[in-house]
Amino acid sequence: MDDQNKNLILATALSFLVILGWFFMFPPPEPEAPGALPAEQASQTAPAAPSADAGPATAGTGQGTAVEEVVADAPRVSIDTPRLSGSISLLGGRIDDLSLKDYHETTEPGSPVVKMLKPVGDTGAYYALYGWAPGAGLSLDDVPGANTEWRVAAGNTLGVDTPVTLAWDNGKGLTFSREIAVDKNYMFTVTQSVENSSGGTVGLAPYGVLARHGEPADRKKFFILHEGVVAMADGELTETDYKKMPDFDYKEREGARADVRQVETDGWIGFTDHYWMSTLIPAPGSAFKQAAKYDERRDIYQTETVLPTETLTNGQSASVTTQLFAGAKEWETIRAYEKAGIKGFIDSIDWGWFFFLTKPIFWLLHNIHNLIGNMGWSIIALTLILKAILFPLAFKSYVSMAKMKELQPQMEKLKEAAGDDRAKVQQGMMELYKKEKVNPAAGCLPILLQIPIFFSLYKVIFVTIELRQTAWFGPFQDLSAPDPTSIMNFFGLAPWGSPEPGTMMATVMIGILPLLLGISMFLQQKLNPAPTDATQKMIFAWMPWVFMFMLGRFASGLVVYWITNNTITFTQQYLIMRSQGYKPDVFGNIKETFQRGAKGDKK
8 A cells, every 4th residue: 555545544544533432422412301309309408617627518417407498488689680680598698599691591482591500499409608617616506607597788689789788696796797799790799797796706717618419400421521610729720520529538527528629829619511600719819728529428519618717806807708600601701800810710611631722713713703793604714714824734735635646547557567566566656756756644734733623623612602502594593503404304494393413313314514514525535646445445435424424413513614624625625736737627537637847847
């Protein structure tokens, strides 16, 4: 086998194996119906306060009483901003009811908005709690915790410019207050204060807790997507999947498995889903302990921030301000918070191993979209820019491949003359390459460079919320979802729908984008030198149609990119071949071949 064919086979085989493995490891997500929580889980109590030495709190133990009925009946303070709606329960001062006004569950008209935080008793309870851990001379009854009955001291509805203040007096000389404010996006500011008039000295530590009962029902479980705990500690990013939290060391005193870290100056911790995130953020520059925890007895996941203990003599007071992010992982919004002082916050978006490619690719796509206003056309424009950047390298590759295609008849004659003498064939090939100044490996480099770009763009399209439910035209109303058209509904022209995603019928009855993908790959392949071996030639002939079915169930935006990339590649290669004196038709057949002189002049 000649070197050119070996390199082509190797590059194509690598691409095929990688995408084949990708297809089987990360098939397109199937819709999951939320399941009911187990009966024992539905009656869980809230997490307890941390211990006085600022260790991690024990999930699910609370102050000893079931709270789901009490939470449902407790008074609430409304949350109403341009982007958020919900309420705060006065039982524990829980932020446990939060909906995102700008995002709907589906693209169907009338689809409900996304509900992010839910109170205990609801399926998939998910909430934020704040309190003080008791120190020397204090007990859990002396400090506010999960089941404290707060009263409203100021404010009626939490809005952008209207904070609310909660108050509680322990009846023993300690007065607590909690002011909660929210900005125009998704950032809450929580200021916890305490005043000591007990006549003695007390110690207590402020904390924040995020708790969720069970794994999210709509969790994607893709290797390419991180869902679970995300944390930053002094510049070090940590991502922990839900499935790994039961492997934490068991902390017998707290009754849960926990991972605890000391943060010296800057950090944050929380839970990240596909598009949404909640994060506890102490003030920049402050030291604290962060913990990720799993209570296996009650199936409760928890993240915590515990600040240093405050020691107050009689007449002294203390106040601590932290933040809570709870909302959509929008690039511009999160980047603005990072610029405001939350170090490394942009890395809460899952950029993946190829972050050095995914970040600039997304930045470019985002800015193109700001100019064009349509994500489908923006992806096409992005592809044009990427192809323009790689064009100098592609030019040399296509010239080499054109020469290789011209040499095909001479290669066939060499093989016929040498018969089974492989060494003689290889020697003849090398002499022919040297004479014609052809590099047989030049055609492989653009293919190899395209693989990480393809993966990075797939990561961008799949992970970033900016592509969620974004429309292109006609039936393509969600570029983060597979092609909704099908042969069964005449590619979206008929009023009925296509087969359900994830089914065998949906894989076979492909839509218009996968079909265009297969055609574009077929035409592009025809311009490349064909293998002389019959088996290799058959494999190459089938590959475009195999890839058509494999990639057809990926996100529509990715398929749009791949079609555009193939079309541009075909056009570039066709024009370059003509500029070099070759006249191929659209199927790659060269109609006329020019003989060249020593300097490559056409005669």
